[in-house]
Amino acid sequence: MRNLRSKKLSYLSFILPAFLIYVGIMVFPVVFSLALxxxxxxxxxxxxxxxxxxxxxxxxxxxxxxxxxxxxxxxxxxxxxxxxxxxxxxxxxxxxxxxxxxxxxxxxxxxxxxxxxxxxxxxxxxxxPIGILPSIVRSLTGNSEYIMTIFESKAYxxxxxxxxxxxxxxxxxxxxxxxxxxxxxxxxxxxxxxxxxxxxxxxxxxxxxxxxxxxxxxxxxxxxxxxxxxxxxxxxxxxxxxxxxxxxxxxxxxxxxxxxxxxxxxxxxxxxxxxxxxxxxxxxxxxxxxxxx
Amino acid sequence: MNDRSLLRRAPLSWRASAYVIMIAFAVLTIFPLVWLGYSSLKPNAEIVKYPLALPKAPSFSNYAEAWKKGGLDVALLNSFLYTAVATVSTLFLALAAAFGLTKFPFASKKFFTGAFALGLMITVHAVIIPLFLLEVRIGLVNTRLGVILPYIAFDLPISVMIAISFIKGIPDAILESAEIDGAKYRQVFWLMIVPLCTPVATTMLILSFLRHWNEFLFVFIFTTKTALKSLPVAITQFAGRQNIEYGLQYASLVIGILPMIVFYFIFHSQLRKGFGEGALKE
Amino acid sequence: MKRNRTLPGIALLASVVAAALLVSACQPSKGKDAAAKAGEAVTLTVYMQHDQANPQSAYWPVTLEAFAKKYPNIKLEFEYVSGEAFHQKFQAMAASGDIPDLFTTYAGARSGYILDRGMVKDLRPFLTDDFKKDFNQAIWQPQGPNGEIYIVSPNMAVCTVVYVNTKLQKQLGLETPKTLEEMIAQVPKIRAAGLTPLAFGNKAQWQAQSLLLSMLVDRLGGTAWFDKAMTGENKFTDKPFVDAIAVVKSLVDTKLFPAGVNQLEGPQAWGEFVQGKAVYLLDAGWRVSALKNAATPEDYAAYAAVAFPAVPGEKNPGSSAATLGEALAMNAKLEGAKADAAWKFLSFIYGAEGSAILMDHGTVPTYKLDYSKFAVDSLSAQYIALINSQTMGYVIDAKMDSEGVNNLLNPGIQAVMMGAKTPAALAAEYEGWVAANDSHRKK
The missing domain is CATH 1.10.3720.10 (MetI-like)
Structure with missing residues (x-):
């Protein structure tokens, strides 16, 4: 009996330090957010x-x-x-x-x-638009107005x-x-x-x-x-x-x-x-x- | 390495595509970094006028100015302090918790394990305001502890999970024999479990280090004193939207990257060993 | 409630302080000695919107040095944060109730989180007529519901100015356009020379609204129209607002704006102008000092500042949009020696001494200086003449609630510019949000 109790105590002494820090920092804010x-x-x-x-x-x-x-x-x-x-x-x-x-x-x-x-x-x-990639494309293609239009596409x-x-x-x-x-x-x-x-x-x-x-x-x-x-x-x-x-x-x-x-x-x-x-x-x-x- | 085995080389098509992919990746990585590196040696006007050209007269004056203006010495020290304390604390807290959760026969361990697993899903941004209010209440704001504790808390879930999967693989017999010998559990933990966990510990240390070194938000919101700033926060001073002092900005970016590269070169063989022998096996 | 009870006390104390100040102001040399001998040093904490690496910030260390010389007993501890991050952090600080002694405050919706909490001191008790008379009187418009004045704005934030590179104009044989059509007519010639007609960057989303749409709404509708739109007598679906959005869109369609204008950051846009890659630059009035710092002296001498060209249907021709520039405000809790020291600091940096330093660094202060004593360069002189000749409309994001502007209007303008939404649709969406949510309509 006494043995089991001391075993449980050591079990908790291993888990609780980590658990308390974790709960203290993480759980309170999440519950607070849920309420908000x-x-x-x-x-x-x-x-x-x-x-x-x-x-x-x-x-x-x-x-x-x-x-x-x-x-x-x-x-x-x-x-x-x-x-x-x-x-x-x-x-x-x-x-x-x-x-x-x-x-x-x-x-x-x-x-x-x-x-x-x-x-x-x-x-x-x-x-x-004034970055490296468009500059390279511009000098290669001669299209001086090239930009990455993909950034202006809703889908892409x-x-x-x-x-x-x-x-x-x-x-x-x-x-x-x-x-x-x-x-x-x-x-x-x-x-x-x-x-x-x-x-x-x-x-x-x-x-x-x-x-x-x-x-x-x-x-x-x-x-x-x-x-x-x-x-x-x-x-x-x-x-x-x-x-x-x-x-x-x-x-x-x-x-x-x-x-x-x-x-x-x-x-x-x-x-x-x-x-x-x-x-x-x-x-x-x-x-x-x-x-x- | 005794690789002169019967192993045949991969066929040409595979090797060719391997080269294509590897070189593509390498170029994508090297090019921006090298460009950043040499641009940081150019004065601002030169960066603006000739963004791609090599520096005409390379100079480290951007570094000196960024270092002085940004208070980067203090920031570097703080970064090391936050990262080191949080990383080491997380390691031992997680190992201890994982030991308790795998090698003891109590029903509540299911609950604790589940609670830690839930933490994998909580993002920093979801909790930052309530956490800040909490820190204000208990007076942790503007202290180093107020930064380190959240670092540990947010790192625990993944670290505990990794440690559990490793310690599970340690035979229970070890524990039982110690029990018969009448050893205290604390001794078992420190003298047997911790040494056995060395490979997984390396992995956990490296992953923690990577996460903490680049962390921005906690330090930014939870500290107001310059003396408590970390490197990422100090660097963003130069990355303001209205700012066109590219020279300073680039120099401080390089200062931010360098320690990680050094860290990686020192530890990269351990990293591989750690991942292989430790954490991520069945 | 609680505030009301303490207010008379603060007012009494403040008027005593103000009276003391008035006396010291009349005897400046004696006052200075008294301050220096005042024994105990006072330390003030300051949280400031400030980008140390920005060339526009060059005036600030000079100001602080001058202040430290005059008041060695007042120590200042700064925390500088720039951009949006400033507000994020300040909100967290405000939520905790623990804010510094002095902090950057905007007159208007942008600082609502701190003003609505009653955490900012009303400066009126400090503001004697004698102090006020030296400033542009526009800055003494009420800033709070009961006529409170929270900041002594050091400069008017004039949001729309067109900067001209006259050297390029001459090379291309162009005249400064009077109307938007004339400006658009110049596009082919400028584009053919490989240049950008009108440099502008809208990546951060607020620029098209603050620097362009606000001015256009004022020209097409006027402030009287806007006042009524806020209260709901007019709607944002009315012609002036829809037409103004359509004008923004036309600047993209006619290729006046650079390609990818919504991917360009502000500094990249005016960087292009400084490098001589754009003939015109659409930017705010506060860009003058940055241009001066970045351009070569010869280039800078060839810059001109003009009003945005006329658009069809103007009710309020030639106007611009402006709001009070942000300034440091005082924590409502400050009392006694600390409040005294804080006011010394504020009246120094925004009064005669600080304004002179500001002027030296290319920013025109609201404090009335004798410009003849300063070496005013040509661009600054043109800028002063320009804003004195213009009426100023509202800047939308200084007036309307943040969620509507930042979540709907600003991204919506980008969508219109990219052709993904019509001006009328955006106007309808925004009116819908304002009618349902904006605090002005709820009154």
């Missing part, structure tokens, strides 16, 4: 209880839909772009398909170490940002895959080669399935990390032009800080949390075989 999401409040003065009004408003808010759409696209490019590309790059490096694989590995990893604010500055200098303005996200984050998944590839014995590939399997078959049918659990963890990282796109988008376009590159986090931030509509901003932040929960649960359902607990 049912009110109309401009950050000071009287709070007005408005029930579900803020959530109802979302359904008829075109900007919210643009943000939702762009967020879905970013999750998609994270899960189905960064991760497969990361796997492919890792495989190519692992199989030493290029000379100086180590150097390429370092170069590809570099972007992840740079803060998003800096990355945004860099790419703005590349994409802007988010694409260059997705490209930068791909550039920025693929490397993390590549390194994780690469490390795990090294644990797969060469003999497996050898055996497959003996049986006459092509390189594509080896990659798709043998290596990729073996790394599926790693891919799942990477997906979790990618989905929760896809909201880091806030920093990049906020500094690169601020959601503009005309809300075309809006994502939910940027819209929530502007609603709260710039428009001083704390109620609606809080409702948006609750929806963001639900969105990530849903995305992760979908991923989990898709990769049932992996037990993540």
């Amino acid at each position: 999401s049912f009110t109309k409040w401009k950050g000071f003065g009287p709070m007005e209880f408005v029930g579900l009004d803020n959530y109802v408003r979302m359904f008829s808010d075109p900007v919210f839909y643009i943000g939702l759409r762009n967020n879905i696209l970013i999750v998609l490019v994270s899960v189905f772009g960064q991760i497969p590309l990361g796997l492919l790059l890792a495989y190519m490096l692992h199989r030493k398909m290029v000379r100086g694989a180590k150097k390429f590995e370092v170069l590809i990893f570099l972007p992840i170490t740079i803060s998003s604010v800096i990355v945004a500055q860099l790419w703005n200098r590349v994409f802007s 303005a988010i694409v260059p940002i997705m490209f930068v996200l791909l550039w920025q984050h693929t490397s993390l998944y590549m390194v994780i895959f690469l490390a795990n590839l090294q644990r797969i014995p060469d003999s497996i590939i050898e055996a497959a080669q003996m049986e006459g399997a092509s390189e594509g078959t080896i990659f798709l049918k043998i290596i990729a399935p073996m790394l599926a659990p790693v891919a799942f963890i990477n997906s979790i990282l990618a989905i929760s990390g896809s909201f880091k796109s806030f920093d990049l988008i906020y500094s690169m376009t601020g959601g503009g032009p005309a809300h075309y590159t809006e994502v939910m986090a940027v819209y929530m931030y502007d609603t709260t800080f710039v428009y001083q509509n704390y109620g609606y901003g809080s409702a948006l932040s609750i929806i963001i949390i639900l969105f990530i929960v849903a995305a992760i649960m979908l991923t989990r359902a898709a990769t049932k075989k992996f037990n993540f607990d």
